[in-house]
Amino acid sequence: MGTFISARDLTKKFGDLTAVDGISFDIQEGECFGFLGPNGAGKTTTVRMIHCVSPLTSGTLTVGGMPADIDNRAIKQMTGVIPQEITLDPDLTVWENLIIFARFFDIPRREARPRIDELLKFVELEAKRKSKIDELSTGMKRRLLVARALLNRPKLIVADEPTTGLDPQARHMIWQRLRLLRSEGATLILTTQYMEEAEQLCDRIVIMHQGRILREGLPQKLIDEEIGREVVEIRIGRGEDERLVRELAPFACGHERVGDTLFFYCRDGHDIMRKLVEFDLPNTWTRPATLEDVFLKLTGRGLIE
Amino acid sequence: MNLSYRVYHVFVRNLYSYKRFVVSTFLVSLIEPLFYLITFGIGMGAYMGYFGGKPYLYFLVPGVLVSSVMMSSTFECLYGTFVKMVHEKLYDSLVATPVSAEDAVAGDIAWGAFRGLISGVLMMLVSMAMGILPVSVPSVLLILVLMVFVGVLFASLAMIVTSVSPSFDFFNYYTELVITPMLFFSGVFFPLDKFPPWMKTVAQFMPLTHAVEISRAVFSGEYHARYVWNFLVLFVLEVVAFTIGVTMMKKRLIK
Numbered sequence: 001m002g003t004f005i006s007a008r009d010l011t012k013k014f015g016d017l018t019a020v021d022g023i024s025f026d027i028q029e030g031e032c033f034g035f036l037g038p039n040g041a042g043k044t045t046t047v048r049m050i051h052c053v054s055p056l057t058s059g060t061l062t063v064g065g066m067p068a069d070i071d072n073r074a075i076k077q078m079t080g081v082i083p084q085e086i087t088l089d090p091d092l093t094v095w096e097n098l099i100i101f102a103r104f105f106d107i108p109r110r111e112a113r114p115r116i117d118e119l120l121k122f123v124e125l126e127a128k129r130k131s132k133i134d135e136l137s138t139g140m141k142r143r144l145l146v147a148r149a150l151l152n153r154p155k156l157i158v159a160d161e162p163t164t165g166l167d168p169q170a171r172h173m174i175w176q177r178l179r180l181l182r183s184e185g186a187t188l189i190l191t192t193q194y195m196e197e198a199e200q201l202c203d204r205i206v207i208m209h210q211g212r213i214l215r216e217g218l219p220q221k222l223i224d225e226e227i228g229r230e231v232v233e234i235r236i237g238r239g240e241d242e243r244l245v246r247e248l249a250p251f252a253c254g255h256e257r258v259g260d261t262l263f264f265y266c267r268d269g270h271d272i273m274r275k276l277v278e279f280d281l282p283n284t285w286t287r288p289a290t291l292e293d294v295f296l297k298l299t300g301r302g303l304i305e
Numbered sequence: 306m307n308l309s310y311r312v313y314h315v316f317v318r319n320l321y322s323y324k325r326f327v328v329s330t331f332l333v334s335l336i337e338p339l340f341y342l343i344t345f346g347i348g349m350g351a352y353m354g355y356f357g358g359k360p361y362l363y364f365l366v367p368g369v370l371v372s373s374v375m376m377s378s379t380f381e382c383l384y385g386t387f388v389k390m391v392h393e394k395l396y397d398s399l400v401a402t403p404v405s406a407e408d409a410v411a412g413d414i415a416w417g418a419f420r421g422l423i424s425g426v427l428m429m430l431v432s433m434a435m436g437i438l439p440v441s442v443p444s445v446l447l448i449l450v451l452m453v454f455v456g457v458l459f460a461s462l463a464m465i466v467t468s469v470s471p472s473f474d475f476f477n478y479y480t481e482l483v484i485t486p487m488l489f490f491s492g493v494f495f496p497l498d499k500f501p502p503w504m505k506t507v508a509q510f511m512p513l514t515h516a517v518e519i520s521r522a523v524f525s526g527e528y529h530a531r532y533v534w535n536f537l538v539l540f541v542l543e544v545v546a547f548t549i550g551v552t553m554m555k556k557r558l559i560k
Contacts, residue, residue, distance in 0.1 A: 014560065053400050054560060070559055071307045073403040087398040091322030100321060103314045104402035 004029040004156070004187050005050060009059035012045050019045040021211035022059065032178075032188040034202035034219075036195070036291075038299050041208040043191040044084060044160055050189065051079050051158045063156065077105060080154030084161045084191075086141050088133045094120070094144060095129040098151060105152040112151070119147040122177065139170030146177060157181060158189045163197060175200050195291035205291075209299045219291050226297055227289040228253050230269035234262045234276070235283035247279075248272050256297070265289065265297075306551065307405040314404060315412020316419070334424035338373035339431060342366070345494050356496075359525075366432045367524035368493030368517040370448065371455050373428045375513055378421030378456040379484055382463035383476045385420075386413050390467070396558050406555040410464060414547065417460030418453055425452040440526035447523045455516045458543040462512075464550030468557050487513045515539050 005027040012020040020042040027033045035043040048054040049061055052068050052075050061068040063075045089097050095116065102112035120126045123143035128136060136144065142162065149157060159178065163171040178201055182188050192198055198205050199219050206216045215222055223229075232252075234244065237260075244262060245255055251271040252264040264272055269286040276284050323330075342365065350361035357364070389395040399409045429439075429448065439445050466479045490497075490504070491513035497505055508514045515535035522532050 051401060053397075070400075071405060073405070076401065076403045079401075081398075081401045083398065083401070085394060085397070087394045089318070089322070089395060089398075090393055091325060092318075096321055100314075100318050101398075101402070103317060104311070104399065104404045106311075106403070 002029055003027070005061075005063050005189075007046075007050075007059065007061045010046065010049065010056060010061055011058045012042070012049060012054065013057045018211050020049070023208075023211070023213045025206060025213065025216065027187065027189065029187055030182070030185055031203045032182050032190060032201050034198045034205035035189070035191040035208055036193070036198055036205050036295060037191075037208035038193065040210075041299075042211040043208055046208070047158050047160055047189055047191055051081050051156075052076055075156075077152065078155045080149035080152060080157045082142075082145050082149045082157070082159040082162045084164065086138075086145065088141060088144060088148075090133045092133070093129070094125060094131050094133070094136070097133070097144065098148060101148050102151050107151065115151060116147075119150055122150070123147045124173070139166050142166060142170065142174065146174060150181070154186060156187050156189070160191050161193065162190070163192075163194065171197075195295055199291050207295060207298055214298045215294070222294050223289050223291060226294045227265045228267045229289055230266055231287055231289050231293055232264040232266065232269050232272050232276075233285045233287070234264075234281060235260055236262060236281065244279075248275060251275070265293070306548070307407045308411055308551075309405065309408055311404045311408040312412045312415060315399070315409050316415050319413070319416040319419075330420070331423075331427065334373065334377050334420070335427050335431070337376060338369050338424070338428050341369050341372075341494075342428075342432065342435070362432070362435065362437050363525070364496075364521070365494065366437045367448075367520040368491070370425050370428050370432075370524075371451070371516045371520045372488055372491075372493050372513065374421035374425040374452045374455045375459045375484070375487075375516070376421075377424035378417040378460040379463045379480070381420040382413060382417040382460040383467055383470075383479070384473070385417070386464065386467050387470060387473065387476075389413070390558070400558060406558045407551050409558070410551045410554040411547075414457060414460040414464055414550065417463065418456030421456030421459065422449070422452045425449075425456075439524050444523050444526055448520065451516070451520060451523060454539070454543070458512060458516075458539060458546060461543065461546035461550040464554055465546065468550065468553035487511045490514075492517050512539060512542055 003026045008024045009022045010020055010024065011018070011022050023046070035046060037043050045054065049056055049068060050063060052070055052072050055070050056068070064078065066072060066075055068075060089100065092100060098116045098119065099109070099112055102115070107115070120129055123146050125140060125143055125147065128140060133141065146162070163174050166174070175197065178188060190198070190201055202219060204217065205219055205222070206213045208214065215226070238257065241257060241262060248264055249255060252266040254265040256263045266272060273286055346362045346365045350365065353361040396406070396409055400406050426449070439448060466476065470476060490508050491511050492508065497508050500508065515538050518535045519532055522528050
């Protein structure tokens, strides 16, 4: 296992807007690396530079030892992309979509045919091979995008928000397939806004915000460092804040007021809960800390448009 | 310019999708030029008598052939390409494969030229059925070559328009202000020699004028040294339009 992708001071500007602001990271061969962040954080822009469809403004970026560049066909040849938007060819059937895409990778027909059969089975779309794209559900379209991305047996798979808009069944199916691919040795890059998705799939993540990397690490470790183990949520008016913080802060490693809720982050929620029973506060919950808490703490709880 | 044999892959993609539309496009690409042949050729032609010793239709047909190529390849690379680029987002998935943006755009230009060729061939078959025949078999083959050449030219010009177009409506400027006037000022329907000198000069700046001149020469087998000039004008324009079209489309596709 070595470094597969390496970025140094990677920057992307669109006119006056700096979408990616001098970030550096290394992705190891065979790992699943996640880019997390709210809308406009620069995740998609970053992965688009990795799979060579968007030129860098400055900095360096290498993939498999080669400089990433929009004219680098060798990187594209070994990369499979599951795009955020559904870019299937609506003029063609399911099978035609795949056979034409295989052609773009110079895969000979006699190799492509069995490969397509295998992939349609892999994403459970065998029965739909003759269907037109607009006859498919969103979940089926996304599964077809997964199959399409795997035609060239990619060493690198880039999944840009692969489960957006899917029902739980379809989402879990795609997660399973992605885990399977990883276990077969592919390097996987994932961007997502779903923290559960990152926890399910990623070995390492970075949290991005406004074009910068805020934190990097293992999901569980980030939760431990930033939040603790448990979160206590109290739905209560602001009037009580001063008293509650005075009483409860000694048991917590941090607290935060957002809208109608007062949050306490702690290693162990028992002491706080015991206190709260004394105070007789009904609208109170304790739950394990999640990556979502880390994410919200770092990127802020306000809406990001 | 990062061009490769993968242009052909893009062409094949278009061929696959064309299967579904083939009948309707045959009809559409036939109707307009057929309309010109009937109204101008038979209706008006009856009053025109002979042109240079031949019936008017012999004058009209070569021009209509190249204009139908112009129409089809123009529309394919305006509307067809715009739909693929903006609505279907096909270019987005293409450029993520070893197919480069240049390959993708050139593949669509080749496709536009092919659509022009289909229209031109259909028109030629119709006019042959009406008894208007090119002078020889080699002249038929040369006309086919000319159609491809003219198709690439107008497909490339249309690509330049598409590369800057915010929406479908924008195409009206090009079709109404450039393509339609060209149809009437390029000597397709009548000779240009009765035009005042300035209009003749303007006509020299219209690529269709040169294409019509060559087409008429090839059709009748009556060559003249000045056709070398017509060809050179078209050739230079074609190379320039192709280069600009591909470059500007790439600029729009790659951000």
